[in-house]
Amino acid sequence: NAGVTQTPKFRVLKTGQSMTLLCAQDMNHEYMYWYRQDPGMGLRLIHYSVGEGTTAKGEVPDGYNVSRLKKQNFLLGLESAAPSQTSVYFCASSSQGPDTQYFGPGTRLTVL
């Protein structure tokens, strides 16, 4: 029973490098979300998707891009990583209603 999985679990990047974080869910959920969590800031929404082929900006979208080509996958891209993007990234998915939002285990990203 996988639920929501995230790849990779850890990553260290140098400033200016690019990478893609993958989120996959096997619950046939329509809605998917990317958050970042920083000490003292709480969880903040980066981008979200309300269905396959759709994406929308959240609270802190700058420096990130997303794609939802398949219903089960939601990709978060960093084109040119910056130290300010050092954070823990969580993906979540939900079906109908906010109380069904399930989170993945997170990706710890460090940008040097």
Add this chain to the structure above:
Amino acid sequence: RKEVEQDPGPFNVPEGATVAFNCTYSNSASQSFFWYRQDCRKEPKLLMSVYSSGNEDGRFTAQLNRASQYISLLIRDSKLSDSATYLCVASRGSNYKLTFGKGTLLTVNP
């Protein structure tokens, strides 16, 4: 002003104690409210939804006061396993975006 604000904590309580967390939200358009629990270095997990009529789940009781824009969580008979960060969450709009408070760290001591 942040949209969801919580007690900053941390709370340190002995086993068996009763502890209460408070939370306020600034956007009156918020429709749904929740408490999530997050263990150290883990993902958040839904603890319980919060309804205007109040709701209880075992040792946990949640209350919502829409007039005061205030949410609370009461934990009775605290257990060591209750040690975690508790996140107050509000939702509004049809896209079910969640707005999280910064969280309150609870440590239950033997």
